[in-house]
Amino acid sequence: MSTAELGLPVNVPSTALFTDRYELTMLQAALRSGAAHRRSVFEAFTRRLPEGRRYGVVAGTGRVLDAVENFRFDAPVLDFLRREGVVDEPTLEWLAGYRFSGDIWGYPEGEVYFPGSPVLRVEGSFAEAVLLETVVLSILNHDSAIAAAASRMAVAAGGRPLMEMGARRTHELAAVAASRAAYVGGFRTSSNLAAGFRYGIPTVGTSAHAFTLVHDTERDAFTAQVESLGRGTTLLVDTYDVGEAVRAAVEIAGPELGAVRIDSGDLLLLAHRVRQQLDDLGARDTKIVVTSDLDEYAIASLAAAPVDSYGVGTSLVTGSGQPTCSMVYKLVAREDSAGRLVPVAKKSMGGKTSVGGRKWAARRVDADGVAAAEVIGSGEIPSDLADRQLLVPLARAGSIIGREPLDAARLRHIEARASLPLSATQLSRGEPVLPTELL
Amino acid sequence: MSTAELGLPVNVPSTALFTDRYELTMLQAALRSGAAHRRSVFEAFTRRLPEGRRYGVVAGTGRVLDAVENFRFDAPVLDFLRREGVVDEPTLEWLAGYRFSGDIWGYPEGEVYFPGSPVLRVEGSFAEAVLLETVVLSILNHDSAIAAAASRMAVAAGGRPLMEMGARRTHELAAVAASRAAYVGGFRTSSNLAAGFRYGIPTVGTSAHAFTLVHDTERDAFTAQVESLGRGTTLLVDTYDVGEAVRAAVEIAGPELGAVRIDSGDLLLLAHRVRQQLDDLGARDTKIVVTSDLDEYAIASLAAAPVDSYGVGTSLVTGSGQPTCSMVYKLVAREDSAGRLVPVAKKSMGGKTSVGGRKWAARRVDADGVAAAEVIGSGEIPSDLADRQLLVPLARAGSIIGREPLDAARLRHIEARASLPLSATQLSRGEPVLPTELL
Incomplete structure (x- = not known):
C-alpha cells in the first residue's frame, strides 16, 4: 500500500526538512571523515515513562514508515540548503541521491512499551540513519503520547x-x-x-x-x-x-x-x-x-x-x-575501523547515559500468561524468550514491509493491554507495571 | 504576499478538511432553515488564561489568514464527503462554490491578550463563518500557547x-x-x-x-x-x-x-x-x-x-x-428575521456562558503610559479609548489585507509586553496582570 493510495489530504512531497539543521552538518563532517559510511544502529527508546504512568503505547509507526519513504531532497529543498549555506556542495550532491536503504525494526504499532524498550531500531550507514532522527522522534513522541x-x-x-x-x-x-x-x-x-x-x-x-x-x-x-x-x-x-x-x-x-x-x-x-x-x-x-x-x-x-x-x-x-514521551534516538552500535559492529554509548557523569549494543526485546510471561517483565539484551537471546520477541521487521534494504491496516494496531493494543497485570489499568499514579530487565 | 510566494515545504492544497464534521451538518440544516444566510458575527476569545499566567500572546494570525484563503472544497474532498454521506447534494453544491467573502478583524499578531479579549472576529453569513471554527481555533490555540x-x-x-x-x-x-x-x-x-x-x-x-x-x-x-x-x-x-x-x-x-x-x-x-x-x-x-x-x-x-x-x-x-489556550469561537451576534443584528449568547446555568454582541477592545493606559486595563464593550466606544483600539482589519470582503512580515509581529510583542505593568514578567504564578473591564 503506497502513501498515494492511502490518500493524503495534505500532500507532503517530502519529509526531508522535518529535520534539525545539525543532522545535515554532522553528515557533512562525517562525509569528510569517512565515518558517514560506517554501518550504524540507532534505537529509539525512552528512559522513563511520563510520571505516574504504568505503561506506554507505541503509536505512529505507520506514519514513520511513510515519512522514511518520503524522505527525499528535491530541487527546492536543495536550493534552500545551498542558499542558506547549510552544507557544502559534496553534501548537497549526496543528499540529492538520498534514499534510505537500510533496515528498520520496531515494536508493532499498538504494542505497549516500558522504560528502555527499543521501540524502533534503524540500521544503515551512519549518514542515512542519523538524518532520520528528528522526524522519527517527532512522530513517535507525539503519537505515542496521544x-x-x-x-x-x-x-x-x-x-x-x-x-x-x-x-x-x-x-x-x-x-x-x-x-x-x-x-x-x-x-x-x-x-x-x-x-x-x-x-x-x-x-x-x-x-x-x-x-x-x-x-x-x-x-x-x-x-x-x-x-x-x-x-x-x-x-x-x-x-x-x-x-x-x-x-x-x-x-x-x-x-x-x-x-x-x-x-x-x-x-x-x-x-x-x-x-x-x-x-x-x-x-x-x-x-x-x-x-x-x-x-x-x-x-x-x-x-x-x-x-x-x-x-x-x-x-x-x-x-x-503528558503531551510528549521523551523518546530519544541514540547511536547504540557502529562499525569500527576493522569493520566489526561495536556497542557505543554516552558515558559522561551528568546523566542521560544509555546502554550500548544492538538490542532484542521480549516480554516474559508467568504461568498464567500474564506479562511479568520486559526483557532487553544485546547478546544471545535466552531460548525461552526467543519466540516472545517484540521487534518485528518494518523495512528491509530500504523497502517498507511493515505497513498494516490501522485496525490491526487498534486490536493489537487491546490484546497487549489485556496481557498486562491488572494494576496496569489503574488510573492512579504508580510505577511501570512491568520491570525492565537488562540481560 | 500570497501563500505560494511564501513557499510551502508542505503543499496544503486545501484547509477545508481541518474541520469538525458538525460544522458541515450544521451548515446543511441551516441551509434548509434559511438561517445559513443570516449575517453573523463570531468571536474567538478565552474565558481565562492558563492557570497562573499573567498575560497571553496572540500568535498564528498570519497562519489563520493563509488557512482562510485556502479553505476550498475541491473534487477529492467533495467526493469524500459524498461517499461518507456527511452532507446532502445541495450542501455539497454550496461547498463547491465556497469562498470566504466576509470580514475578519483581530488583535495583531504578537499583541498580548487577557480573559475575554476578542482576539479574532469573523463576520459573514452564518454558513461561511461557522465553517472556519475548527481551523481558526486549531491555529490560535496551538500557536498562542507556544x-x-x-x-x-x-x-x-x-x-x-x-x-x-x-x-x-x-x-x-x-x-x-x-x-x-x-x-x-x-x-x-x-x-x-x-x-x-x-x-x-x-x-x-x-x-x-x-x-x-x-x-x-x-x-x-x-x-x-x-x-x-x-x-x-x-x-x-x-x-x-x-x-x-x-x-x-x-x-x-x-x-x-x-x-x-x-x-x-x-x-x-x-x-x-x-x-x-x-x-x-x-x-x-x-x-x-x-x-x-x-x-x-x-x-x-x-x-x-x-x-x-x-x-x-x-x-x-x-x-x-500549557499546550493549549482554551480559545473558543462563539456566535455573538446575528441578523434577526427583521434584518437587524442582535446579540446572542449561551445562557444555561451550567457555565460556559459568554457575553453577546459584536465587541470592540481597547487597552487603557495610566498617566505614565503603562497599561492599566483591557476594556471590552459592544456599544459605543468611549472617546478616550477610540484611538487605543486593539482590533485591526485582517480580511475585507474575503480579501486578505492583514499579512505582514513575521518580524513585525516579533517586534510588536516586545513593545506590547514592555507596556504592561512590571509584574507581567514575574515567572511565578499570579493573576492576569490587567483586569478585563466590560463596558
Missing part, C-alpha cells in the same frame, strides 16, 4: 464508545495524527474530517451552541436539525434550560430521537436528570452523549451515570498532562 | 539568545508552527530546517552525541567537525569527560573555537567550570551554549552563570505545561 492518553480513557470508559473531538485544541495537522493515535488507543470515532479522509477513521458529529443561537428559538433550531438530518440526530440541549430543551427535543423528534448532548454543567447530575426525563417522555432509546473538558478521571467518575458515550477533546490531544 | 511559553522564556533569558530545538518533541508540522510562534514570542533562531524554509527563521545547529560516538575517539570527532565546519563551530563536550573534552576542543580548534555545548549534568556548575577552563586555555571568546530540558525557570536559574545562549526543546513546544 495513544497513551487514549488508552487510559478507553479503560475508564469501559465499553462505552469514545469520540475524539480535539482538533480545535491542537495544531491542525497534529490533530489528524492525534485522531489516528486515539483510534489506535481505543477511541471509536472522530469529529475530524481530515482523519476520516486520510485514515478512514469513522467521523461523527452533533451540533454546536451557535446553531441554536442563529435561530430565533431553540425549537426552530431543533426543528431545522431534525428535518434536515433526521430523527436519529443528536440535539444539543444545554444552550438555555436543559429541562425545557429535552422536552422540546422529544416533542419535535419523537421518541426516535437519536441522542442528546450535554456540554456543560454538572454532568453526573444532569445525566441522571436527563435520563429520567427522557424515560418519562417515552424516549427510552434516546442516548446521552456528554462532552465538556473530559479526561480519564472525569470519564471514570461518570461510570455509574446513565451516559452512553463520551466526547473528548483537549485532554486527549494534549496527552492528558 | 508563543506565551516563548515569551516567558525570553524574559527569563534577559538579552541572551534563545534557540528553538523542540521539533523532535512534537508533531512534525506542529514543530514548524511552533518555531514560528517561538520566533514571535522572542526566540532568535531554530534548529528546524522546515521553519527556515517556510518562514525564513534563521536556522542554527551544533552536534549530537552520535557524531562523537560514530568516530573512534572524541578527538577524531572534533577534528572532523572543525575541519569540515570551521573553527567557528560548536562542539558538544559532554559525551565522555567534560574537562577532557574542553581541553581537546581548544587544542584542536584553537582559541577561535566558536562555542561548546553542554547538554547534561548540573548546568550551573558545569558552566562555571567550563568558562574557567576556556579562559585558562585562552579561549576567552568561545561561547557556552546550554541545552537539556530547559524551561523558563531553569533559564532564570542560570541568569548569573556564564552562559551565552540557551537551546530549548520540550518545554517550549509543549507550551511549558
